[in-house]
Amino acid sequence: MEPEVLFLKYAFPCAFIIKQRGEISDFEHQILEDAAINNKVLERKFLEKIFFRAFERIEKLTKELNKDKWDYEVIKEYFTDRHNSIIDEGMYSYAKAPESLKNLCKVHKAEIIQIKDDSLIVKYNKEKLRPVIKSLVKNVKIGDFVTIHYGYAVEKL
Amino acid sequence: MCLAIPGKIIEIKNDIALIDYGSEKRQAKIIIGDFKINDYVIVQGKIIIEKVPEEQVQGWLNLLKNGT
Numbered sequence: 001m002e003p004e005v006l007f008l009k010y011a012f013p014c015a016f017i018i019k020q021r022g023e024i025s026d027f028e029h030q031i032l033e034d035a036a037i038n039n040k041v042l043e044r045k046f047l048e049k050i051f052f053r054a055f056e057r058i059e060k061l062t063k064e065l066n067k068d069k070w071d072y073e074v075i076k077e078y079f080t081d082r083h084n085s086i087i088d089e090g091m092y093s094y095a096k097a098p099e100s101l102k103n104l105c106k107v108h109k110a111e112i113i114q115i116k117d118d119s120l121i122v123k124y125n126k127e128k129l130r131p132v133i134k135s136l137v138k139n140v141k142i143g144d145f146v147t148i149h150y151g152y153a154v155e156k157l
Numbered sequence: 158m159c160l161a162i163p164g165k166i167i168e169i170k171n172d173i174a175l176i177d178y179g180s181e182k183r184q185a186k187i188i189i190g191d192f193k194i195n196d197y198v199i200v201q202g203k204i205i206i207e208k209v210p211e212e213q214v215q216g217w218l219n220l221l222k223n224g225t
Binding site: 013016017019020021093096097098099100101103104114116118119121129130131132133135150151152 | 160161162188189190199201202204205206207208209210213216217219220221222
């Protein structure tokens, strides 16, 4: 998987927040959704502009790891580890964020317990259940583990 | 397209909830969870993904208006 595709799959579920803030249009949101579902590689500059907050944080990580910000491992490390620590530590705007928002914003590992038409029911944090849209993951079955971000299953583990 | 702010459930028929966002109303599907009238929820991709406790609603609104 290209780093642009990995990045967008993890970042896209957050795009509705960015749209709500008026930073992107419905049309740009649709471009992001189409690319995230169909594994399309979008321009790096376009992604960096829309998801500038993520890239500010990724830049810090690149210095620590001494790798490029578009390195696959850097993006993976950011979303599966660093992103949650930033939320838990209440950095940036997370200082004032309500718990329910922080919980949706975190990337969780989850087990698929039911498969519906367009969604999956997953279990995470031992007992919590959440419905997630399955459009970003292909060929999953009950018992598989996926990462989840907001209302989406992001990546099969 | 989806709104990222909490909306209030004002009607439930089978597994479809009608959600009031103040300026507009939208339908969303209940896949799993116990929801009732007056609950605040977050919808994404036309499904209800999370319940928002009432005391946290203002925090969502503040963050999405002024957040960085």
